[in-house]
Each structure stands twice: as C-alpha cells, then as structure tokens.
Amino acid sequence: MPLTLRNLTSMVIKITKTSRFPAPASAKGVPITAGNFTNIPNLANNFTSLIRRSTISTVLPLKEPTAKELAENATAFEAHDASIEIQPYSASDTGVDLGAEGVILRLEFEASGRRFRVDLVDRRELTPLPLGDVGEIRLVAVFHRLRSHLALVSSAALNNWMSKLRDGVALGALSMPGTHNAPTCYTALPSVRCQAVDITAQLENGVRFLDIRAQPDGPGGRELTLVHAQFPIALNGPKRLAAVMQECYDFLARNPSECVVVSLKREGRAGTNDEEFSRLIKAEVVERQRERWFVEPVIPTLGAARGKCILFRRYHIDEALKAEHGGRGYGINAETWTYNTPNDTIFAGNICVQDFSEVLETTNISTKIGYVKEHLERSVAGIAAAGREGRQPPLFVNFLSAANFWRMGTWPDRIAAKINPAITEHLAIDHRVEGGNAGTGIVITDFMGEDGNWTMFRLVVGMNGGLLVQ
Known part of the structure; x- marks a missing residue:
C-alpha cells in the first residue's frame, strides 16, 4: 500500500528524495545479573507501573537505536529523486511503497526551504533529522506502519x-x-x-x-x-x-x-x-x-x-x-x-x-x-x-x-x-x-x-x- 503523508503544519512540505536501507538486526535482551541489576531506586519507583503493564521478564532490553543511528552507516540499495508537494493541513498519496519487512524507507524533504530526513522504523513517534540549519523549525513524525501513514507535525516548544x-x-x-x-x-x-x-x-x-x-x-x-x-x-x-x-x-x-x-x-x-x-x-x-x-x-x-x-x-x-x-x-x-x-x-x-x-x-x-x-x-x-x-x-x-x-x-x-x-x-x-x-x-x-x-x-x-x- 503506498505511503500517505499528511502535513499537519502551516508550511508546504516537499519530498525531494526516497531511499531504502536494510534494517539493522533486532536487539535482543540480556540476562539479568548482579552486574546489570543496578539503579535500585529507579526500579522501585517504576515497579508498580512495570507489573501493571507487563509480565516480569527474565531479560533486560537493550536501548533501541535512534533514527540517526539506524542507517547512518548503511548503504542505500535503492534511491530516487522526487518532487512531491503536500500543502498545509492536507494529505497526499506519495506513490512510494514502504517496502518489504526488514527494509527502512528514508524520506528527505523540505519545509520552508529547510531540509530534513526521516527513517520510517516501527516506533510511532519519530524525530526528523535536520540536514543543516533549520532555524526554529521543529518537527515530529507520527508513523503508523499498518496503515502506511506518516503525519508530520510542528513540534512547538x-x-x-x-x-x-x-x-x-x-x-x-x-x-x-x-x-x-x-x-x-x-x-x-x-x-x-x-x-x-x-x-x-x-x-x-x-x-x-x-x-x-x-x-x-x-x-x-x-x-x-x-x-x-x-x-x-x-x-x-x-x-x-x-x-x-x-x-x-x-x-x-x-x-x-x-x-x-x-x-x-x-x-x-x-x-x-x-x-x-x-x-x-x-x-x-x-x-x-x-x-x-x-x-x-x-x-x-x-x-x-x-x-x-x-x-x-x-x-x-x-x-x-x-x-x-x-x-x-x-x-x-x-x-x-x-x-x-x-x-x-x-x-x-x-x-x-x-x-x-x-x-x-x-x-x-x-x-x-x-x-x-x-x-x-x-x-x-x-x-x-x-x-x-x-x-x-x-x-x-x-x-x-x-x-x-x-x-x-x-x-x-x-x-x-x-x-x-x-x-x-x-x-x-x-x-x-x-x-x-x-x-x-x-x-x-x-x-x-x-x-x-x-x-x-x-x-x-x-x-x-x-x-x-x-
């Protein structure tokens, strides 16, 4: 299903390039040991929340990579120039598929002439990476993979x-x-x-x-x-x-x-x-x-x-x-x-x-x-x-x-x-x-x-x- 991009900002958004990268290997947990079972006060403060939301696991998850880290050192196996404009508070079918599982789609785009990129990974809230000076513009991307949808929102302070x-x-x-x-x-x-x-x-x-x-x-x-x-x-x-x-x-x-x-x-x-x-x-x-x-x-x-x-x-x-x-x-x-x-x-x-x-x-x-x-x-x-x-x-x-x-x-x-x-x-x-x-x-x-x-x-x-x- 082609990706829909929704522009929830007061600026025109223009996609200028799309690329695809292999996703990194998924992080696995590590066994709980005396060496990594630290930060007892923090664990105590969050224990109620932990047992409310999930069963207790025997592993501690590793930190997820950031959007920047995900593909910083990867090599694109597919890249295309693009020119897709989305007007303020409107949506557009980009014609770009997300691709197979295990593939990351990267979008490069402009907002008010300032350049950004975002890598579409499974996390719902993503932070587009500025490519150079972007002034006071701050954006958040909200990604729903199952609906092949990306919303770009002005992230005011x-x-x-x-x-x-x-x-x-x-x-x-x-x-x-x-x-x-x-x-x-x-x-x-x-x-x-x-x-x-x-x-x-x-x-x-x-x-x-x-x-x-x-x-x-x-x-x-x-x-x-x-x-x-x-x-x-x-x-x-x-x-x-x-x-x-x-x-x-x-x-x-x-x-x-x-x-x-x-x-x-x-x-x-x-x-x-x-x-x-x-x-x-x-x-x-x-x-x-x-x-x-x-x-x-x-x-x-x-x-x-x-x-x-x-x-x-x-x-x-x-x-x-x-x-x-x-x-x-x-x-x-x-x-x-x-x-x-x-x-x-x-x-x-x-x-x-x-x-x-x-x-x-x-x-x-x-x-x-x-x-x-x-x-x-x-x-x-x-x-x-x-x-x-x-x-x-x-x-x-x-x-x-x-x-x-x-x-x-x-x-x-x-x-x-x-x-x-x-x-x-x-x-x-x-x-x-x-x-x-x-x-x-x-x-x-x-x-x-x-x-x-x-x-x-x-x-x-x-x-x-x-x-x-x-």
Whole structure:
C-alpha cells in the first residue's frame, strides 16, 4: 500500500528524495545479573507501573537505536529523486511503497526551504533529522506502519506553545491538551490514580486544562484537600489544592504567554456544600493571588487570559458571588452537564461536552472511543462554522477518561491503554480539517506522559498551526 503523508503544519512540505536501507538486526535482551541489576531506586519507583503493564521478564532490553543511528552507516540499495508537494493541513498519496519487512524507507524533504530526513522504523513517534540549519523549525513524525501513514507535525516548544498565537484568538478556537483528575499521580487506590506525572510536568508538556476535585478540610475547614470522589488522592497523607496552584503560578511566571483553565469541582465527604466551597475558592485561592486569575463569567480571548488561571467552575455559587460582574456571576459556569453524556451543551450554548464515563465492561471501551471521535469531529465543524460566521466558537470539552472500580479491566490505566493509542491514531490520520481549521477543542486524558509518551498532545497542539495562517 503506498505511503500517505499528511502535513499537519502551516508550511508546504516537499519530498525531494526516497531511499531504502536494510534494517539493522533486532536487539535482543540480556540476562539479568548482579552486574546489570543496578539503579535500585529507579526500579522501585517504576515497579508498580512495570507489573501493571507487563509480565516480569527474565531479560533486560537493550536501548533501541535512534533514527540517526539506524542507517547512518548503511548503504542505500535503492534511491530516487522526487518532487512531491503536500500543502498545509492536507494529505497526499506519495506513490512510494514502504517496502518489504526488514527494509527502512528514508524520506528527505523540505519545509520552508529547510531540509530534513526521516527513517520510517516501527516506533510511532519519530524525530526528523535536520540536514543543516533549520532555524526554529521543529518537527515530529507520527508513523503508523499498518496503515502506511506518516503525519508530520510542528513540534512547538510545549512549555510555551501559545506564544506563537495572536491575542485575538478565541479560547474556544484552540486545540488544547488537558488532564482528568490532574493531580492524581501519587500512589493510591487503583481507581483513584489517573495520571503518570505531576502538574509541573504536565504544564511543561503542553497541558492547559487541569481537572481538579477538592473538599474543605483542615483547621476550621479553611484548607482545600485534593480528592477523587470520596477518596484522598494519595496513600501517604493529604495533598492540598494550594500546592497545585503554586505550581501553576510558578509555571505562568516562567511562561507569561500561556494561560491555564482550572476546572474545580467539590467532591469528598458529606457535611459541606457548594456554596461554602465557592466562598472558600474565592477567599483562600483566588484572592490570595488575584492578579493570577481570570474570573469573569465569559470565555476569554487568549490575549485577555495570558499569564492567568481561568476559573472553570463545576460547583454552584452563593448569592453574593452571583451578584459579581454586574449580576452575571463568577467564573465560567460549568455547574452541571448531563451525567454520562456523549454530547451536552451548557452555559448558554458556550460549552459543549462529551463525558461518557460509565464504561462498566471492557466491551464498552469501543463505545467510549466512538463518542470521543464524534466529539472531535463536532469540534472541527463548530469551530469552522464560527469562523465563517465571525463569532466565537463554543468551548468543546472532550473527556477520554472513564472507569469502573469493580472491574480491573476498566480501571483508569487499563482504559487509557486502549483509548489513548486509538485517539492518537485518529488525530494523526482521520481527524478532519475544514477550511484550514483542525480544532480539537480541549482533549482531556488519563495517563499521558507515561514513559515520556506525549505524542497525542503534540498532535493536539499541532492542530493550532492553522491559526497561524488565518
């Protein structure tokens, strides 16, 4: 099947040469011995993840060769000049076959006149090698061998990817990575832990929507403790919302071009109510760093929100807060959407949500994947329509998360292991582009960043490239 190349950048891509190389012999493991059984702290830190994902092997894998190393010293047995142009946010059948198993296809190409090459090996995320000075251009290639497909994505610096976008862009027009139960990276009950890395690592790798659950706690009930449903998020003691917010403030101080949507919801023990929670959020969180918050009851433009946390509230507010901003309220009002919804619209039509969460059996995971894909395409259509009509689009919110505590196969990590690759593939290959718009809305995941895998978030952020040429 001929290779399809999809250009998910704002530049014209031109393939100039194709070559074929023999693949190197596959690396084999080595027996575990006293000599190589080292780095005990690292092994201990990753033991839970190891036993969750695979059976324990009797070998340690060798390091895979890099794309550069794979064919650096090999001799091409076939090479052809080419001239295949792929326009921004479009795809082209290159007419080039991947070739037989055991053969590496190398593509040399130009982007904005700068030269690169990439060797198509079985790893999903590849880094094209610059051939000379390429300026600030950074690219990632996402390869799916079974579908004979390669997507090239602009690899913006994920810590400040908003810096390239103009101030007037509506927040709803952005493609934005998010995390569900964002602070839950600690050792915890299996249905409670939803993330592999901490808040700072998430923000540095492109996340701009944090889903956080808390309850009033501590002396006089003035502290806000992080929870997931009725459970604390860590087995080694309470974790506080104040610490998470400090990570956000520190990140924004380092990256003032960015903003972070902070979704707050009250969960946990009985004995408190939303109105009390709303007063605590204002007094103990927002007012302590007032200059860092955007709390108007509107979805802002990027320029209005840079350097700030945007309050996205999933709780009711008391009467005093309803009177704020000329009686319009306080924060983006996401008080409620229909439970277990595949598609619901709230906030006077300004928020559109997919949050189908009751995956009670493993067979329901495919249903969830279908709803996520439908909402991604709904986002493109809605953002494109808003652009044609000269209005701000709704904020499309798409949860990839789901769980069922009572079945091991539907714990968050098990569901993420199936949903994340499926949606990564969809974004790379099938996600529709309409009139230059590729908007995904907010894509909210579990367990991104595990083992350094940020491919989906690179794709989501890359979909903003169309905004650079509008």
